[in-house]
Every structure is written in structure tokens, then in C-alpha cells.
Amino acid sequence: MSAPLDRPWVMRTYSGHSTARASNELYRANLAKGQTGLSIAFDLPTQIGYDPDSPLAAGEVGKVGVPVYHLGHMAELMDGIPLAEMNTSMTINATAAWLLGLYIAHAEQTGVNVASLSGTTQNDIVKEYLSRGTYIFPPAHSARLIVDMVAYTVTHVPRWNPINVCSYHLQEAGATPAQELAYALATAIGVLDAVRSSGKVSPDDFPKVVGRISFFVNAGIRFVEETCKMRAFTSLWDRICAQRYGVTDPKLRRFRYGVQVNSLGLTESQPENNIPRITLEALGVTLSRDARARAIQLPAWNEAMGLPRPWDQQWSLRIQQILAYETDLLEYEDIFEGSRVIQTKTAELAEMAWHELDEVEQMGGVFAAIDELKARLVTSQSERVRRIESGELKVVGVNCYTQAEPSPLAVDAEGGETILKVDPAVEKALKADIVAWRAQRDPDRVDRAISELARAAADPSTNIMPATIALAHAGGTTGEWAGVLREIFGEYRAPTGISASTGPRPKDISSVRKRAAGMEGGPPRLLVAKPGLDGHSNGAEQIAVAARDAGLEVIYQGIRLTPDDIVAAALHEDPDVVGISILSGSHMEIVPELVDKLRAAGVQAPVIVGGIIPQDDAAILMKKGVAAVYTPKDYQLGRIMDEIVTIAEHARNAEHVPS
Numbered sequence: 199m200s201a202p203l204d205r206p207w208v209m210r211t212y213s214g215h216s217t218a219r220a221s222n223e224l225y226r227a228n229l230a231k232g233q234t235g236l237s238i239a240f241d242l243p244t245q246i247g248y249d250p251d252s253p254l255a256a257g258e259v260g261k262v263g264v265p266v267y268h269l270g271h272m273a274e275l276m277d278g279i280p281l282a283e284m285n286t287s288m289t290i291n292a293t294a295a296w297l298l299g300l301y302i303a304h305a306e307q308t309g310v311n312v313a314s315l316s317g318t319t320q321n322d323i324v325k326e327y328l329s330r331g332t333y334i335f336p337p338a339h340s341a342r343l344i345v346d347m348v349a350y351t352v353t354h355v356p357r358w359n360p361i362n363v364c365s366y367h368l369q370e371a372g373a374t375p376a377q378e379l380a381y382a383l384a385t386a387i388g389v390l391d392a393v394r395s396s397g398k399v400s401p402d403d404f405p406k407v408v409g410r411i412s413f414f415v416n417a418g419i420r421f422v423e424e425t426c427k428m429r430a431f432t433s434l435w436d437r438i439c440a441q442r443y444g445v446t447d448p449k450l451r452r453f454r455y456g457v458q459v460n461s462l463g464l465t466e467s468q469p470e471n472n473i474p475r476i477t478l479e480a481l482g483v484t485l486s487r488d489a490r491a492r493a494i495q496l497p498a499w500n501e502a503m504g505l506p507r508p509w510d511q512q513w514s515l516r517i518q519q520i521l522a523y524e525t526d527l528l529e530y531e532d533i534f535e536g537s538r539v540i541q542t543k544t545a546e547l548a549e550m551a552w553h554e555l556d557e558v559e560q561m562g563g564v565f566a567a568i569d570e571l572k573a574r575l576v577t578s579q580s581e582r583v584r585r586i587e588s589g590e591l592k593v594v595g596v597n598c599y600t601q602a603e604p605s606p607l608a609v610d611a612e613g614g615e616t617i618l619k620v621d622p623a624v625e626k627a628l629k630a631d632i633v634a635w636r637a638q639r640d641p642d643r644v645d646r647a648i649s650e651l652a653r654a655a656a657d658p659s660t661n662i663m664p665a666t667i668a669l670a671h672a673g674g675t676t677g678e679w680a681g682v683l684r685e686i687f688g689e690y691r692a693p694t695g696i697s698a699s700t701g702p703r704p705k706d707i708s709s710v711r712k713r714a715a716g717m718e719g720g721p722p723r724l725l726v727a728k729p730g731l732d733g734h735s736n737g738a739e740q741i742a743v744a745a746r747d748a749g750l751e752v753i754y755q756g757i758r759l760t761p762d763d764i765v766a767a768a769l770h771e772d773p774d775v776v777g778i779s780i781l782s783g784s785h786m787e788i789v790p791e792l793v794d795k796l797r798a799a800g801v802q803a804p805v806i807v808g809g810i811i812p813q814d815d816a817a818i819l820m821k822k823g824v825a826a827v828y829t830p831k832d833y834q835l836g837r838i839m840d841e842i843v844t845i846a847e848h849a850r851n852a853e854h855v856p857s
Contacts, residue, residue, distance in 0.1 A: 202528040202529050203487070203528060203529060203530065203531070204487065204490070204528045205528075206234075206518075206522035206523070206528065207484070207490065207491050207492055207493055207494050207518075207522070208234050208235040208285055208456070208492060208493035208494070209232065209233055209234045209235065209493075209494060209495075209515060209518045209519070209522075210233060210234075210235045210236065210237035210287065210456075210493060210494070210495040211228055211233060211237060211495055211496070211511040211514060211515055212237045212239050212289065212458060212495045212497070213225070213228065213237065213238075213239055213506075213511055214238050214239040214240065214241075214263040214264030215239075215260060215261075215262075215263065215264060215505060215618060215620060216260045216264070216620050216621070216624050217260060217264070217265065217274075217624060217627075217628070218264055218265065218266060218271040218272070218274035218275040219274050219277075220264075221238075221264040221275055222274060222275050222276070222277050222278070222279070224508060225275075225279065226278060226279065227508060228508075228511065228512075228515065229279070231512055231515060232515065232519055233515055234285070235284070235285040235286070235287065235317075235493060236279070236284060236285070236286045236287065236317075237287045237289065237495050238263070238264065238275075238286065238287065238288045238289065238290075239262065239263030239264065239289055240263040240264055240265070240266060240288070240289065240290055240297070241258060241259060241260050241261055241262055241263045241264060241265045242255075242258045242261065242262060242263075242332070242730070242731035242732060242782055243255035243258055243259060243265065243267075243676070243677075243731065244263070244264075244265055244266050244267065244290075244293065244297075244676055245263075245290060245291065245292065245293060245332040245731075246292060246293070246332055246334060246680075246731050246733075246758075247292060247293050247296075247334055247676055247677060247679065247680020247681070247683075247684070248676070248677050248680070248731075249267055249632050249675050249676060249677030249678075250265060250267060250625060250628040250629050250631075250632055251629045251632055251633070252677055253760075254731065254760065255625075255731070256625075256787065256788075257625075257730060257784035257786075257787030257788050258730055258731045258732075258782060258784050259624060259625035259628050259629075260620050260624040260625065260628065261505075261620055261782050261783040261784055262505070262732075262782050262783065263289075265628055266297065266300065266676065267628070267631075267632055267635075267675050267676045267677070268300075268632070268635050268673060268674070268675045268676070269300055269303055269304060269307070269670050269671070269673065270635060271300075272300040272301060272303070272304045273304055273307070273308075276301075276304060281301075281304070281305050281308070281310045281314075281315060282310050282311065282314040282315070284316070284317070285316045285317050285493070286301070286315075286316070286317035286318075287317055287318045287320075287362070287456065287493070288301070288317070288318065288319050288320065289320050290319055290320055290321070291320055291321055291322060291323055291326050291330075291332055291333070292323060292326065292332055292333050292334040292335065292340070292680075293334070293676060293679070293680060294319040294320065294321040294343070294344075294347065295343050295346065295347050295662060295663060295666050296666060296670075296676060296679045296680070297319065298319050298347060298351075298358075298360075298663075298666075299663065299666035299667045299669070299670045299679075300670045301315070301317075302315070302355065302667050302670075303667050303670035303671050306667075306671075307671070312354060312355055313354065313355065313356060313357070314357070315355050315357060315358055316357040316358065317358060317359070318358070318359040318362045318412055318456070319347065319358075319359070319360060319361070319362070320361075320362045320364055320414065321344055321347060321360060321361040321362065322361060322362060322363050322364040322385060322414075323337070323340040323341075323343075323344065324337075324381075324385045324388070324564050324565065324568070325364045325365075325366075325367045325368055325381075325385070326692075326733070327568045327572070327690075327692040327693075328367075328368065328371060328381070328568065328571055328572050328575055328692075329367040329368060329370060329371035329575065329734075329735075329736070330367045330371075330733055330734060331692070331732070331733015331734060331735055331757045331758070332731075332733050333690055333692060333733075334680060334683070334684065334687075334689060334690070335683060335684075335687040335688070335689065335690055336687065336688060336689075336690040337565045337568065337690070338565070339683075339687035339688075340690075341388070341389070341392050341565055342392075342658060342662075343662065344360070344361055344389055344392070345389070345392050345393050345396045345398060346398070346661045346662045346663055347360040347361070347663060348360045348361065348389070348393050348399070348407055348410070349393065349396070349398035349399050349661055350661055350663035350664075351410070352399060352403055352406050352407050352410060353403070356406070356410075358410070359410055359411075359412040359454075360410060361389060361411060361412070362412050362413065362414045362456070363382050363383075363385050363386045363389070363411065363412070363413045363414070364382070364413070364414045365378045365379070365381070365382035365413065365414070365415045365416060366414050366415055366416040366457075366458055367416075368381055368382065368416075368575065369416035369418065369460065369462065370416065370460075370461065370462045370736065371575045371576075371578075371579060371736055372575050372576070372577075372578040372579025372580070372581075372582050372736070373575055373578055374578055375423060375424075375427045375547055375551075376547060376550035376551045376553075376554055377551075377554060377574065377575070377578060378415075378416065378427070379427065379430055379431060379434065379547065379548075379550075379551035379554075379555075380551045380552075380554035380555040380557075380558060381554075381558070381564065381571055382413060382415070382431075383431075383434060383435065383438065383551070383555055384555055384558040384559070384563065384564040384567075385564050386411055386413075386435075386438075387438065387442070387555075387559075387563070387564070388563050388564040388565050389411070390407065390408060390411065390443065391563070393407055394443075397659075398661060404443070405443075405445045405446075405447060405450050406450070408439055408443050408445050408450055408451070409445075409447070409449065409450030409451075409452075411454075412454045412455060412456070413431070413435075413453065413454065413455040413456075414455065414456050414457065414458070415427075415428070415431070415455050415456075415457050415483070415491075416457070416458070416459070416460055417457055417459045417460060417479045417480070417482040417483045418459075418460040418462075418463060418479060418482070419460065419463055419475055419478055419479055420482075421478055421479060421481045421482035421485070422482075422539075422540075422543070423482075423543065423547075424479070424482030424483065425481075425482050425483075425485055425486050425489070425534065425540065426540055426543040426544040426546075426547055427482075427547055428455075428482070428483060428486060428489040428491075429486060429488065429489045429534070429540070429544045430544050430545075430547040430548040430551060431453055431455070431489065432453040432488065432489045433544070433548060434548055434551060434552065435451070435453040436448075436451045436452075436453065439451035453489070454492055455491055455492060456491060456492060456493035456494065456495070457483045457491040457493070457494050457495075458494075458495045458496065458497060459476055459479035459480055459482075459483070459494075459496055459497065460475075460479050460497075461497045461501055461502075463475060463479075463593070464476075464497060464499070464501055464502040465502055465593065465595055465596050465830070465831070466502045466503055466829055466830045466831040467595045467596050467600070467831045468594070468595030468596075468600075468602050468605060469499055469500055469502065469503065469605060469607060470499070470605050470607055471594055471595050472497075472499040472500075472501075472502070473499050473513070473517075476496050476497060476499065476514065476517060477517055477521075480494065480496060480517065480518070480521060484521060484527060485527070485533065485534070486532055486533075486534050487530070487531060487532040487533070488532040488534075488535070494518055495514075496514035496515075496517055496518060497514065498510035498511055498513065498514050499513065499514075499607070500607070500617055502810065502830050503617055503810065503812065504617030504618070504619070504783065504810055504812060505617055505618040505619070505620070505783065506617065506618060507617065507618045558571070568692070568693065569693045569695075572692070572693045572694070572695035573693070573695045574695075575695065576694075576695035576696060576739050576740075576743065577695075579736060579739070579740060580740060580743050580744075583740055583744075583833070583835060586833055587833065587834055587835060587836065596831070596833060597833070617812065619783075620783070622787075632675065635673065635675070636673075636675070638673075639672070639673035640672070640673070643672045643673075644669075644672050644673055644674060644678075646672075647665070647668050647669040647671075647672040647674055648669065648674065648678060648682055650665045650668060650669075651665040651666065651668075651669050651674075651679065651682050651683075652682050652685075652686060653665075655682060655683055655686045655687070656686055666679065691756060692756065692757075694735070694739060694742070694754055694755075694756050695739060696739050696742045696743050696746070696752075696754055706834075706836030706837065706839075706840065707744065707747055707748050707835070707836045707839060709840075710748040710749070710836060710839045710840050710843055711747075711748050711749035712749075713840070713843050714748060714749035714750055714843055715749050717843070717846070717847065717850070718850070719850060720751075721749050721750055721751055722750050722751070722774040722775060722842070722843055722846035722847075723750070723751040723752075723753065723771060723772065723773040723774050723775075724742075724745045724750045724751070724752050724753070724773060724774070724775050724777055724842060724846075725753045725754075725764075725767060725768055725771055725773035725775070725776045725777065725803075726738050726741055726742045726745070726752060726753065726754040726777045726779065727754075727755070727759050727763075727764045727767065727776065727777065727778055727779070728756070728757045728758065728759060728778075728779050728780070729759050729760065729761055729763075729764060729778060729780065729788050729792060730758070730780060730782060730784050730788050731758060731782065732757070732779075732780055732781050732782035732784070733757050733758065734781045734782075735756070735757050735779070737779055737781070737808055737809070738754065738757075738777075738779035738808075739754075740835065741777060741779070741808065741835070741838070742754040744835040744836075744838070744839055745839060745842065748836075748839040748843075750839070750842070750843070753767065753771045753773060755767060761788065761791055761792045761795050762795070764776070764778075764792060764796075765792075765795050765796055765799050765801065768796060768799070768801045768803060769799060769800075769801060773803050774803055774804075774846035774849055774850065775803055775804050775805075775806060775825075775842055775845055775846050775849070776796065776801070776803050776804070776805045776806070777805075777806050777807075777808065777842075778792065778805060778806070778807045778808070779807075779808045779809055780807065780808075780809040780811075781809045781810050783810070785807060785809055785811055785815060785819065786815055786818070786819075789805070789807055789819055789822070789824065790819075790822045792805070793805055793822060793823050793824065797823075802849070802853075803849060804825035804826075804845050804846075804848075804849050805823065805824050805825060806824065806825050806826040806827070806828070806842065806845065807819060807824050807826075807827050807828070808827070808828040808829070808832075809828075809829070810829065810830065811827055811829055816829070825845050826841060826845065
């Protein structure tokens with residue numbers, strides 16, 4: 199047996215839930231199982247800058263990640279984990295400066311040299327505008343926050359990656375490989391240009407800034423194409439660093455990336471098929487030594503159904519360990535060197551991406567091109583959905599080979615849930631926790647720190663990180679930090695992209711269009727709404743686009759609406775059907791409240807719900823008055839549109855029945 203040429207990549211699982219203490223126990227257990235780095239998932243209030251007692255946080259606390267609202271939570275989260283030795287990745291964007299401030303404050307509080315900290319803050323706000331939805335501030339102010347983090351870390355936390363340019367969510371939003379390459383590179387260019395023009399980093403230090411830019415990519419099931427994509431990423435980034443920024447040190451031009459393989463392709467139907475999918479997707483970012491990932495986290499087999507349990511995450515970690523330690527993957531030079539097929543495909547993707555990148559630059563750069571790029575992604579996603587609907591793009595167990603034995607994974611050995619459900623009591627406990635935290639602080643110290651943060655935010659020439667870290671030490675909260683910046687920067691509403699042309703639909707959409715056009719009183723009106731803090735809008739956008747293509751009148755106002763916003767829209771627009779999209783797991787809290795408020799306001803339109811909703815929860819929602827529930831297994835948009843028209847017909851007929 200040959201000695202390995204390389205050490206294995208950093209192995210992570212993306213995790214966090216319920217409370218900081220529960221998540222700490224999970225992290226320590228995963229590290230004991232051989233995980234070599236942390237990847238922290240934060241709950242939505244933390245990501246969007248609300249404390250747990252904010253009305254906007256209702257139903258979302260602890261659901262999709264760990265709640266971290268103050269320095270005490272950061273201390274609980276990292277208890278017993280050696281910060282100076284750990285590589286910590288934080289999936290945090292709009293509030294990235296605050297979470298890094300808490301991390302640094304905790305290090306200082308525990309006597310850890312800040313210069314020794316190693317890890318990454320995702321901090322890619324562009325992809326939030328385009329795909330994931332956890333933005334707060336307008337583009338110019340968001341760019342300023344990123345610049346300040348870059349400038350601060352390059353001097354004070356030199357081993358930290360202040361931004362992880364994130365093409366992962368672009369692919370989840372429908373990006374083609376060329377778009378994924380181009381838009382991610384355009385984001386990196388936009389950030390570096392902003393840093394260079396800010397004057398906050400000296401020309402001598404600028405190559406170090408370039409060297410700290412890292413990437414977080416996606417790897418789909420077409421692992422040959424994904425391999426070529428990663429090789430194209432490597433060559434294009436080297437070209438940009440050398441030609442645009444004049445970086446001469448090859449080490450500082452290295453394309454450094456972590457990866458989570460594709461979650462978009464995981465299926466609720468025949469979920470056991472997700473394990474080979476995940477394994478094959480991992481090959482796309484490991485087979486090529488010259489473009490191999492530096493860190494990998496794999497989704498769990500049941501993520502299309504809900505929050506994974508520790509055992510599910512362990513299974514994904516074992517896939518990585520088998521690949522690294524049992525195979526001979528790490529024993530050879532690059533096995534694709536000299537391959538005509540790989541070289542040709544890599545060159546093709548690089549050329550297409552460079553052309554797309556040039557178009558973004560001609561629009562004024564990525565921060566100026568957000569509306570257009572969002573429209574292009576919605577169009578690409580619509581084309582992907584169309585190909586699945588038509589059977590052109592085959593998905594085993596979904597649109598082909600659907601006859602199967604019942605999955606033994608559908609119920610665990612004890613007959614319990616196959617996903618993790620967060621206890622509703624968590625939210626109540628954290629509301630009490632935040633009240634107690636505020637009560638024990640020195641109020642004068644907090645007020646001084648908030649005033650200093652406001653002063654720093656209002657002065658673009660001042661780096662916001664020192665004031666942020668000082669507020670963390672003073673006992674400030676996530677909601678207080680974001681609240682100050684909301685007052686000074688304002689908030690942003692990102693484009694929906696649904697006005698984009700989408701191309702042909704399957705024939706069943708045409709038949710629905712005829713039905714809709716022939717309805718007495720005109721085509722049905724569909725209000726598509728996303729309540730709560732969940733920003734994953736791909737499903738809502740595709741429903742809105744398909745409904746428009748099917749001849750329905752569509753009202754879609756984007757993400758993050760309160761129940762009162764939706765009621766007001768329903769009263770103003772008089773829809774025949776109200777469609778609600780929730781993927782964060784907060785459906786059991788938000789949907790019943792929304793239905794009650796609609797009915798109390800006199801809105802009788804049927805309510806339909808889509809999202810990652812377990813079967814038992816769907817049955818409860820139906821009993822509470824929901825007309826239909828759709829989950830990821832319901833991919834046939836033509837059928838869904840037909841059912842929505844039928845629901846609208848029944849509702850209109852009921853209105854005209856004499857009482």
C-alpha cells in the first residue's frame with residue numbers, strides 16, 4: 199500500500215439546534231466520532247438580527263440552527279472546545295460581523311490569543327439577495343460591513359477567512375455550472391474591489407486579503423461535470439488574482455474552498471436513494487487532487503424531510519471517513535492530468551463562465567446587477583423543474599422507477615420520528631433567558647457601547663468591528679446590534695425575479711390555462727406568501743412562475759412577511775386562493791395563526807401550504823382548515839396548478855350558494 203500524498207480534508211457536519219447547550223453537546227459528540235472541524239448552523243432570528251422575544255421571531259427560535267443572542271450563548275456553545283485548535287465555520291451572513299464579534303469576545307474573555315483563531319464566516323450577502331434570503335441591509339451598506347470585517351481580520355485575526363464566497367446556494371437556486379462559476383467569481387471581485395477602494399487596507403497588505411478569500415461550493419450528481427467545474431474554478435481564480443490584482447505569490451492565488459454536496463437533489467420519495475447520491479456527489483470534489491476541497495460537509499439522507507438526528511449526521515460523517523481512509527484516493531497524483539475529456543469540458547465551462555462574468559462586469563459589477571442575476575436564476579430553476587416534469591431530467595424514485603418496496607428508514611427501530619423536532623418549550627425558555635440576561639447587565643456600559651456602535655456605523659471611514667466587539671463584551675444582544683444598524687442603514691427588499699421569461703412548460707400547463715381562462719369571473723387570483731423569517735424562496739418563486747404561466751393572476755411580494763402583512767394583502771387583492779410557503783419548520787406555529795387571522799378579517803379564501811412538512815403535521819394542518827399541503831415530493835407543477843384551479847372553482851361556487 200502506498201503512503202498517502204495528502205492529509206484528508208477537514209471533515210464537518212453542518213449542525214446546531216434548540217439551544218447553545220444542546221448544540222455544544224452535539225458538537226463534542228461529533229468531534230469524538232472523528233469530525234475535525236465545526237460547521238455551525240444558526241437559527242433564523244440570529245441570522246436576521248432579532249432577539250427571541252421579538253414578535254418577528256415567533257415560531258422560529260432554535261428551529262433551523264442554534265440560537266446565539268449574546269455572549270453567554272457563545273460561551274455555552276463553545277464550552278470545552280479548544281478555540282485555538284479548532285477550525286470553526288459559521289454559516290452567517292447579514293449578522294456575520296456580530297457573530298465574529300461574539301467569537302472574538304469569547305476568545306478574549308477566556309484568554310485565547312485572537313491571532314490564533316482559525317475558521318470562516320460565510321458573509322456572502324450577494325447570494326442572500328439571489329437565493330437564500332437572510333439579508334437585512336441594502337447592498338452598499340452590506341458591502342461596507344464585509345469590507346470592515348476583511349480589513350479587521352487581515353490585521354488582527356490573520357488565520358480567519360472573513361468571507362466564504364458561496365456558490366453553493368446559487369446552484370440550489372438553479373444556477374447552471376457556468377452561472378455558478380461566474381456569479382461566485384463576480385462576488386469575490388466585487389468584495390476585493392470594494393476593499394481596495396476603501397482605503398482601509400494598505401497596498402502592501404492587499405495580497406494577504408486576496409489570499410484570505412475562500413469559497414463554499416456545491417457538488418451535484420453529475421460528478422464528472424462537477425470535477426471539471428472545480429478545475430475551472432481553480433484556473434479562473436488564479437487568472438483573476440494574477441491579472442486583475444497583480445498577486446505574484448502562487449500560494450495567495452490558490453483557490454481555497456469548502457463544500458457541501460447538493461441538497462437540492464435529495465428526494466423525499468425513496469429517501470434511501472439519497473445515500474448513493476451523497477456519496478457520488480462527494481467524488482466531484484475529491485477525485486481531482488489539483489482541485490480538491492479543503493473542507494467537506496455532507497448533508498444527511500433525510501434533509502428533504504426535516505432536521506437530521508445525530509445518527510443521520512454520523513452516517514454522513516462515516517461516508518467521508520470511508521472515502522478518505524479506506525479508499526486509495528489520497529495516494530496518487532491528479533488522476534485527470536492529461537485527460538482529453540476533462541481538459542475539454544473544463545475549458546468549455548471556463549469559457550462560458552468568463553463570458554457570463556464579463557456580462558456582470560458590464561452591468562457595473564455584482565452589487566449593481568442583483569436584479570438581473572436573480573431573474574436569470576429563476577429562469578434557470580424553472581428550466582430545471584420543467585425538465586424534471588417532462589422526464590427529460592431523470593430522478594430515480596421521483597419521475598422514473600417509482601415502484602418500490604416500503605423504505606425501512608421511514609420509521610426508526612423504536613417506531614419514532616426519523617427527523618429531529620425542536621421542543622416548542624425552547625422558545626419560551628429563551629424568551630425568559632434574554633430577559634434575565636438584560637437584567638444582569640450594566641445598563642450604562644451597554645448604552646455607551648450602543649452609542650459607539652451607532653457612531654461607527656454612521657461614519658463610513660470607521661471600522662465597525664471594534665465597536666461590535668465592545669458591545670459583545672458589554673452584554674449586547676443580537677437584536678440590539680442589528681437594531682442599531684437597521685436605524686442607520688435601513689432595510690432592503692430583494693427582487694423576486696418572477697417576471698423573467700421561463701420558456702416552454704409541459705402540456706398540462708396549457709390545459710390548466712384553458713380552464714383558468716374559461717372560469718366565470720375570470721382567471722383565479724393566487725396570493726403566494728412567505729411568512730416568518732425563512733428566506734428560501736425557490737419553491738414559492740417556482741409556484742408563482744408556474745401559476746402565471748398557467749394563466750392565473752399572481753400576487754407575490756417576496757419573503758419575510760408577517761401574518762398581518764398577508765392578511766392586509768388578502769384584503770386588498772381579494773385572492774381566490776392563499777398559498778403559504780414555509781421551509782423552516784415553523785409551519786405548526788405560523789399557519790394556524792395565519793388561518794385564524796384571515797378568517798377573523800373576513801377573508802374566506804382557501805389556504806394551501808407548501809414546504810418541508812412531515813405527514814403527521816400535514817394531517818393536523820388539514821384539520822385546522824388548510825385545503826391542501828404540498829411537500830418536496832410534489833414536483834409536478836402542472837398537477838399542482840390544476841388542483842389550485844379546482845380549489846378556486848369550489849371556493850367561488852361556495853360563495854354563490856344561497857345561505
